Amino acid sequence: MALKSVARDRVFTDEPMSRHTTFKVGGAADVLVMPSSVDEIIKCMQIFKEYGEDFIIIGKGSNLLVGDGGIRGGVIKLSSDFGAVLCEGNVVNAKSGASLAGVASMCLKNSLTGFEFASGIPGSVGGGVCMNAGAYGGELKDIIRSVTVFKDGEILRLKGEECDFGYRTSRIMKENMVVLEAEFVLETGDYDSIYSKMKELSSKRNEKQPVEFPSAGSTFKRPEGYFAGKLIQDSGLRGYSIGGAQVSEKHCGFIINKGGATAKDVKDLIEYVKKTVYDKFGVVLEPEIRFVGDFV
Numbered sequence: 176m177a178l179k180s181v182a183r184d185r186v187f188t189d190e191p192m193s194r195h196t197t198f199k200v201g202g203a204a205d206v207l208v209m210p211s212s213v214d215e216i217i218k219c220m221q222i223f224k225e226y227g228e229d230f231i232i233i234g235k236g237s238n239l240l241v242g243d244g245g246i247r248g249g250v251i252k253l254s255s256d257f258g259a260v261l262c263e264g265n266v267v268n269a270k271s272g273a274s275l276a277g278v279a280s281m282c283l284k285n286s287l288t289g290f291e292f293a294s295g296i297p298g299s300v301g302g303g304v305c306m307n308a309g310a311y312g313g314e315l316k317d318i319i320r321s322v323t324v325f326k327d328g329e330i331l332r333l334k335g336e337e338c339d340f341g342y343r344t345s346r347i348m349k350e351n352m353v354v355l356e357a358e359f360v361l362e363t364g365d366y367d368s369i370y371s372k373m374k375e376l377s378s379k380r381n382e383k384q385p386v387e388f389p390s391a392g393s394t395f396k397r398p399e400g401y402f403a404g405k406l407i408q409d410s411g412l413r414g415y416s417i418g419g420a421q422v423s424e425k426h427c428g429f430i431i432n433k434g435g436a437t438a439k440d441v442k443d444l445i446e447y448v449k450k451t452v453y454d455k456f457g458v459v460l461e462p463e464i465r466f467v468g469d470f471v
């Protein structure tokens with residue numbers, strides 16, 4: 176297969192997406208490839224185009240619900256194979272396959288402050304930038320200086336302000352760009368304070384979120400003027416299950432895979448929660464998680 180001439184032993188056929196998503200559900204992708212350089216990424220995209228196959232770019236799959244019917248076409252997964260992180264002065268440059276946790280470690284090692292809020296988000300730089308990931312009052316947009324993307328056959332370097340970042344959205348997402356790398360600008364800080372902040376936020380996460388179960392984080396975006404978790408809880412849905420999918424008892428804003436959930440279970444539960452909350456409070460919940468592939 177042509178892809179093998181590009182990425183050799185990093186091409187997988189009929190690859191279960193449950194292995195590549197934090198929800199641990201999802202059918203097989205026709206082909207999944209893990210390129211390790213910009214050149215390989217571009218060649219893989221060209222090959223998919225040449226064969227008339229659709230493809231999707233993913234990172235750590237921590238914000239995805241892949242359908243039980245899997246993904247027709249290709250998945251280009253950017254992971255630690257394309258995950259170098261470099262620090263120069265107060266600027267950290269990370270390839271899109273790097274984990275946000277890896278960038279946080281680099282910041283800590285160099286006593287740079289400003290990235291602490293993102294240290295516990297289990298995504299990649301590419302996914303995080305595309306989604307404008309955020310937590311505890313911070314968003315990646317606040318510290319991004321530039322993003323290098325691939326769009327319409329060209330490599331472009333966008334300034335942060337050109338990325339049109341919004342709440343869990345960006346121009347990158349809307350225009351289907353591929354994030355290749357990002358530059359973060361931070362401030363010089365104190366190692367011990369940065370370390371304590373990261374520890375404090377990590378304890379908060381472990382205490383409040385159902386991190387012991389597979390999920391894709393907060394299932395819904397925060398509706399203006401409300402908290403999704405509180406609306407769901409006040410609708411009496413704490414612990415409500417469909418098949419193996421459950422509204423977390425620990426935090427109602429999370430739908431978890433209690434064991435053996437299918438994507439259909441999760442999707443049905445999302446619809447049920449949406450309807451119940453709408454009927455009770457008239458508020459429309461919009462999923463934050465991204466639906467990918469065939470839902471059967």
Ligand SMILES: Cc1cc2nc3c(=O)[nH]c(=O)nc-3n(C[C@H](O)[C@H](O)[C@H](O)COP(=O)(O)OP(=O)(O)OC[C@H]3O[C@@H](n4cnc5c(N)ncnc54)[C@H](O)[C@@H]3O)c2cc1C
Pocket residue numbers: 197231232233234235236237238239253271295296297298299300301302303304305306307308309310347352353354355384386390391392393465
């Ligand atoms: C336990 C848990 C806690 C979480 N907490 C938070 C939180 O506090 N804050 C928060 O914002 N999110 C949170 N999330 C959700 C998720 O971690 C973030 O949205 C993360 O940024 C997604 O990154 P990813 O690499 O996993 O992206 P994926 O899930 O792989 O992809 C997400 C989207 O980004 C696109 N994408 C991925 N890589 C690229 C790329 N290189 N170029 C272009 N597009 C790309 C995909 O096509 C898809 O549309 C949490 C998830 C879990 C499981």
